[in-house]
Amino acid sequence: MAAFELAQVNIGRLKAPIDHPSIRDFADNLDRINLLAEGSPGFVWRLKGDGNNATDLSIDGDPLLIPNLSTWTDIPSLGAYVYRSAHVEIMRRRREWFEPAQGPHMALWWVPAGHRPTVEEAMEKIALLAANGPTPAAFTFRQPFPAPAGAPGDPGAQPVLDECA
Template sequence: MTEAAPAHELAQVNIARLKAPLDSPQLKDFVDSLDPVNADAEAADGFVWRLLSENGNATDVSVFGDPWLIVNMSVWRDTDALTAYMYQGRHREMLARRREWFEQVREAMVTLWWVPKGHCPTVAEAEARLLHLRAHGPTPYAFTLRTSFPQGSAEPVPGEVPNGLGCSA
């Protein structure tokens, strides 16, 4: 008997507050690394999709209506595939330097959730998941790598999803 293919994939969003404009000398190394790091992601085992705008990355995609925030959103086969990519090669090098480029923020800036296979999440969906994580901590609706939930546990528990928390459309 063959095992059925998973019906869900892992969506992730992370946002960051810039310390300087993207075209500043302070962010030059970050901006210069975007294309190679994104190419590494696309070639990684378990990569499914990433948010793109016409410029080939997502640095000009608005999130929470704040021009100082940038967004990275992608879909992966599972948490193992995402973790394997995050902590190796150029991406790991960029993680080590993130405090040079981004403000330290107290609230959660990263969240994960399961999506039906083939679904590409929207920025509004990601904003709602992140706000949910901030309001409720990790749940099957929005979680972290440290506190994750099994594939298919993407449905919100009644009463968990906050209303009116300012998600942009």
């Protein structure tokens, strides 16, 4: 078993409340896309609220700012789901339902296996990414970092890149 899992967060501010007719296609596809994620290779966990998704878990009291937070075994597994599955068709339509992002709206980072990140932790990672750019603490698909080295003999661990090299 690997010592670390990949955490991902993406946030978005809806253009209208989740039950508004203009958001209906997004809301109607949530269960299907979440089920696709859960059945994808490498999926570990996702944040859920009362409705089997996280749309009722607003950020900073803003009911239109919603999180998507999950953990995966590795970057290629998450990448396959995000960019090479039916998830893409929804992602292409995000401008219909979400306001344009002001700064980073997603981040990736490594967590100890079994750790379930909180929305607060995830927002700290987005803030780190905004302040510092990609680092081992918070990064993007475009500039990924490998999992930290795990316990001695952990076959799933990868060495940490030396940023000074």
